[in-house]
Amino acid sequence: MILLQRSKLDAKQTSPVSTSTDNELSYEEKQKEIVDFINEDMNEIASYETKANKALASVSAENFKNDKELYRVLTSEVIPEYEKALEKAKSLEVSVEELTPIKDKLEKALIIYYDALQLEKEALEKTDKALIEQSNAKGSEYIEAITEYHVEMEKLAEEYGVNYKKSTTN
Template identity: 40%
Template sequence: MKKLTFILLAICCILLTGCNYEVTVSKKEGEETGSTDGDTTLSKQDKQTSILDFINKDIAQVSSFEMEAFESYSAVTGENYLNDEIIYEELTTITIPAYERALDATERLKAPFQELEPMIEQIKIASNTFYEALLLQKQALEEQDEEIMNQANEKLQEYSELIGTYHENMKALSKEFGIDYEPNGF
């Protein structure tokens, strides 16, 4: 299982770089602050502020739990690999519980306005996909089953695609509201 575990680590490292939720966000100079046609309850400035809060507070919290899980996993895989038992122990005691906190944080995300709802749904789907990959890896280690490990790797690829789509959509939404959005690694 060492080879398959290394494949999973490589994918995880790529995702970690590409899915770092730290972004460069700033309001563009001279942006309008009047209300938009789609939502008369919030002004454009209020929506800008909501987007910035979503990225800098809500997503940052989810990201901190994800980072804990990624770092935990990295500590026992790749060059740090000793054996499957150590990986299994790390997955079950630290990595998966940390990622469960990320899932809980995503479930608490609320959209302050309609245009942000699809982004929240994308984050929820992506987070659940990554969690499924972790659970499949745990099962693969328990059963020493390479096919299940391949399924875990496929889930990680799906997660990568989902996060890429999220970042593309978030960048488009941010641009619509006059915010510069540049995710790290993309």
């Protein structure tokens, strides 16, 4: 799950003086796009993920009742919300060149988790323990991928004097 706290420009950061051309953004323009990427785009994705994960938590672990209920919530709430997160990530357009590989890492992580959800759905349909294990492995792969995303995002944010905070849930 991606949860970001609001970021803001670091007022103490001194920025190099630069001017904008048709093909190149100034430091300040890049800084603004990075802040907008975090505060708007990532927060929208995080809101979908949060809804999906809350729904999943309501029928799993200590809240687990039965496979039928898990399947119902997975297919009617969790997967549809996660599809919204994935669609938003796929539709993101960035003009800051340094954001492109970070956006790609985020999209890759979301695809991995979506695949994990699909495997869980299939496992419930087929009552297949091996598919559950594959889903769990994808969940671990997602954690690695989303950690990579956060590390790169933190580096870029620091480079542009942006305060970036992620939740401790992933």
